[in-house]
Amino acid sequence: MSRTVIAGIDSSTQSTKVLRVDAETGEILSKTSAPHPDGTSVNPERWWEALASQGDLDDVAALSVSAQQHGMVALDASGTPVHDALLWNDTRSAPQAKALREALGAESWAREIGIVPVPSFTVTKLAWLAENHPELADRVDQVMLPHDWLTWRLAGRPETATTDRSDASGTGYYSVPEGRYRDDILRLAFGRSPRLPRVLAPAEAAGRTSSGALIAAGCGDNAGAALGLGLVPGEVVISIGTSGTVFAPSAARIQDPSGAVAGFADATGHNLPLLATINAARTLSASSRMLNVDLDELDALASAGAPDAGGLTLIPYLDGERTPDLPHATGTMTGLTRANLTPENMARASVLGLLCTLSDALERLRAQGVSAKRIVLIGGGSMSRSVRRAAAEIFDTEVVVPPSAEYVALGAARQAAWALSGATEPPTWTRSTEQTYEPTGASWAAEVRGRFTAARIATYGI
Ligand SMILES: Nc1ncnc2c1ncn2[C@@H]1O[C@H](COP(=O)(O)OP(=O)(O)O)[C@@H](O)[C@H]1O
Ligand SMILES: O=C(CO)[C@@H](O)[C@H](O)COP(=O)(O)O
Numbered sequence: 001m002s003r004t005v006i007a008g009i010d011s012s013t014q015s016t017k018v019l020r021v022d023a024e025t026g027e028i029l030s031k032t033s034a035p036h037p038d039g040t041s042v043n044p045e046r047w048w049e050a051l052a053s054q055g056d057l058d059d060v061a062a063l064s065v066s067a068q069q070h071g072m073v074a075l076d077a078s079g080t081p082v083h084d085a086l087l088w089n090d091t092r093s094a095p096q097a098k099a100l101r102e103a104l105g106a107e108s109w110a111r112e113i114g115i116v117p118v119p120s121f122t123v124t125k126l127a128w129l130a131e132n133h134p135e136l137a138d139r140v141d142q143v144m145l146p147h148d149w150l151t152w153r154l155a156g157r158p159e160t161a162t163t164d165r166s167d168a169s170g171t172g173y174y175s176v177p178e179g180r181y182r183d184d185i186l187r188l189a190f191g192r193s194p195r196l197p198r199v200l201a202p203a204e205a206a207g208r209t210s211s212g213a214l215i216a217a218g219c220g221d222n223a224g225a226a227l228g229l230g231l232v233p234g235e236v237v238i239s240i241g242t243s244g245t246v247f248a249p250s251a252a253r254i255q256d257p258s259g260a261v262a263g264f265a266d267a268t269g270h271n272l273p274l275l276a277t278i279n280a281a282r283t284l285s286a287s288s289r290m291l292n293v294d295l296d297e298l299d300a301l302a303s304a305g306a307p308d309a310g311g312l313t314l315i316p317y318l319d320g321e322r323t324p325d326l327p328h329a330t331g332t333m334t335g336l337t338r339a340n341l342t343p344e345n346m347a348r349a350s351v352l353g354l355l356c357t358l359s360d361a362l363e364r365l366r367a368q369g370v371s372a373k374r375i376v377l378i379g380g381g382s383m384s385r386s387v388r389r390a391a392a393e394i395f396d397t398e399v400v401v402p403p404s405a406e407y408v409a410l411g412a413a414r415q416a417a418w419a420l421s422g423a424t425e426p427p428t429w430t431r432s433t434e435q436t437y438e439p440t441g442a443s444w445a446a447e448v449r450g451r452f453t454a455a456r457i458a459t460y461g462i
Contacts, residue, residue, distance in 0.1 A: 005029060006420065007063035007213075008228075008413025009051065010406055011150055012221055013087065013242035014038075016050040017406045020060065021413040023420060026429025031406060040090035044073050044081055044149050051150065057213060062420040064216035065154070066224030066412040067147035068243075069170040072125035074194070075149075077141040079157055083133065085146065086125040088243065089278050091320045091327035094119045096127035100172075100189060106257040113185065114169060114176030116259030119327050120276065123172025127189040142195035145171070147218040152197075155207030155215055162206040163197035166223035166272065169265040174199070176265050177253060202268050203418045203426075216419035219267035221408045222247050222274055225378060227267050228411030229402065230431050234373035236365065238358055238391075240381025244280030246361040247272055248370050260323055260364045267415060268426065273370055275323045275361035279331075280354065281381035283316040287350035291343050295384070298347050302386035305348030308444040310340030313451045314353035315459065323361050324462050334455045351386050355394040356452035362395055375399045378407050392437035393445035400434040 004023040009016065017033040034050040036042065047067075057063055070088040075081055086093070100117040101109065109116040117124050122145065130137040144152060145167050152161040168174040173186040173196075183193055200206060200217035207215050219227070222245050225237060236248040247264075254263045254273035266272035288298040317329035333349070366372050377399050381387055392399040418426040439445075456462065 004061050005059060006413050006416045007057055007060040008409040008411065008416060009063060009065045009150070010221060010224065010409035010412065011047050011051065011065060011067040011146055012408065013068050013089065016047060016054070017409045018051070018054050019406055019409040019413055021410065023061065023417040024427070026410070026414065026427070028405060028410065041084040041086050044085050044146070047146065047150060048153055056211070057209060058211040060213050062214040062216060062416040063154070063209070064412040064416040064419070065147045065150045065218040066221050066408045067145070067150060067218070069145065069167055069220040069222070070120050070122050071146040072122050072129070073144040073146060073149045074126070074129065074140045075142050075144065076139045082136040082139050083129060086128070088120040089319065090125070091119040093124035093128035094327040096131060096189070097121070097124040100124060100127060103188060106259060110255040110257045110263065112175055112177070113172060113182065114253065114255070114263035115172060116257060117172055118259055118322055118325050120322055121170060121172040123185065123189045130190050130192070137190065137192060140192065140194045144197055147220065148197045151206050151215055151218050154209050156210060158207060161197040162200050162217065164200050164202065164217040164219050164267060165265040165269070166267045167218070167220040168199050170220055170262070176263055202415070205419050214416070214420055216416045218412065219415060220264070223264070223267040223272055224408040224411035226272060226411065227414050227426065228407035228409070229376055229378070230429060231376065234371045235376050236362065236370065236372040237376045237378060238362065239379040240280045240354070240377070240387065241379035242281060244277035244354070244358050244361070245274055246358060246365055247274035248365070248372070250370060254368045254370070256368060259325060261368050267411070273365060273368060275364055277357050277361065278319050278322045279316045279357065281379065283318065283350055283354045284381055284384060286318055287347060291346060299384045299386050301344045301347035302351045305342070305344035307442065308448050309348035309352055310342070310345040311335040311337070311451070312340050312345045312349040313455050314349040315452065315456055316350065316353045316357065324460070326460055329460060332455060332459045335451065348386070351384070351390055352394065352448050353452065354381070355387065355391055356449060359394050359449060372397060377401045388435070388437060392439045393442045394449065396439045396441070396445065398439065399437040402434045403432045
């Protein structure tokens with residue numbers, strides 16, 4: 001019997017990945033990828049070129065796009081971007097985020113919207129555009145997110161674009177508890193009411209491609225990963241990609257006035273409380289560049305370093321940071337001595353600093369009542385053996401590492417199979433066997449966490 005082939009697309013910060021998948025079993029049949037330009041703002045056409053460079057999609061019965069969240073794609077009446085898309089890791093809208101927090105109050109944002117403005121979120125970027133380029137803001141006809149814009153292009157630029165609840169929940173002008181856009185919030189930020197994409201139901205189709213393939217609603221990339229992993233209660237995902245994210249599906253909605261935990265929606269009609277960091281896998285690539293080694297050599301150095309890096313502590317807020325909300329922060333290295341200043345300890349300190357930022361985020365998620373009995377570690381940074389081995393100790397929690405795969409794109413494929421099937425639930429695809437790392441309660445891990453916390457408080461006051 002012939003297979004039904006579907007495609008899952010992950011348009012993330014650094015690249016576009018395309019998986020072809022068996023709709024019935026979830027078996028990955030092929031994977032391709034193409035890079036995006038570096039930077040925190042980009043012309044969306046680069047995403048389209050990265051997708052198109054991987055060939056047409058005429059062979060698939062259905063497809064779905066999962067993409068980096070929050071990017072501001074502001075189009076004029078001709079459908080042309082009035083400005084490069086500001087991405088989730090662009091921090092220029094920090095002043096606007098502060099003003100929006102103060103205008104409504106953090107408690108109200110958390111209660112009424114589900115998230116508290118930080119520079120990552122779309123609403124702050126629109127406020128930046130209105131304040132700094134009013135002549136461009138006046139030309140804005142409609143505002144989309146990265147996954148919306150790619151879906152819109154694949155569907156042939158329909159009059160009304162579409163999105164889904166998971167990605168809408170990251171804009172700041174969509175109310176998760178009410179399930180609707182808040183035009184008053186949009187006008188508070190942007191002073192205008194541009195057209196917004198229609199929010200589709202989880203398994204609702206967005207349209208069809210020129211070759212007739214069904215296009216599913218799509219979703220934010222972390223909701224895609226959750227869908228791709230088929231999580232069970234008590235499992236928390238920690239993804240070490242361009243962003244570091246810590247999240248778990250939740251029946252209960254999380255309200256965190258501190259803004260650290262975003263009360264996002266997931267792609268199945270429930271909730272996805274999430275914390276994100278700006279400095280994740282790029283902490284490792286920056287360290288490899290500094291040491292003039294490649295990532296495998298960095299891994300070997302880090303494995304050869306002292307378990308606690310000899311007391312070296314790196315706080316890797318290299319591009320500012322989102323969790324904690326320190327958009328203008330820079331990194332800090334403490335504990336340097338003539339004895340411990342070695343390439344091995346520097347490499348080790350970059351691994352430990354990365355993991356400590358994620359450990360901080362994990363404890364904040366737990367403080368909101370989210371159960372975290374097992375960590376599912378994914379993302380490019382999880383390919384590092386030294387990261388994997390240290391993670392269970394630093395998190396003091398069991399860590400499982402599924403086989404290397406593009407789980408965001410796999411989740412998009414699962415959503416496409418769901419939309420194609422017309423079923424009430426997504427298809428059941430089994431997660432492959434995993435590697436498991438158990439914490440041993442190593443004393444060095446508690447010392448590393450303690451040093452990191454002390455240095456963070458001493459340097460940044462929080
Ligand atoms: N073996 C490895 N060790 C450390 N980092 C890695 C390794 N392989 C890939 N990476 C990093 O993972 C990142 C890409 O991961 P990915 O999850 O695809 O990110 P994103 O989805 O945000 O684009 C890159 O920054 C890359 O340097
Ligand atoms: O901002 C967030 C989540 O709130 C990030 O997770 C972005 O969605 C970018 O994702 P990656 O490119 O790292 O996959």
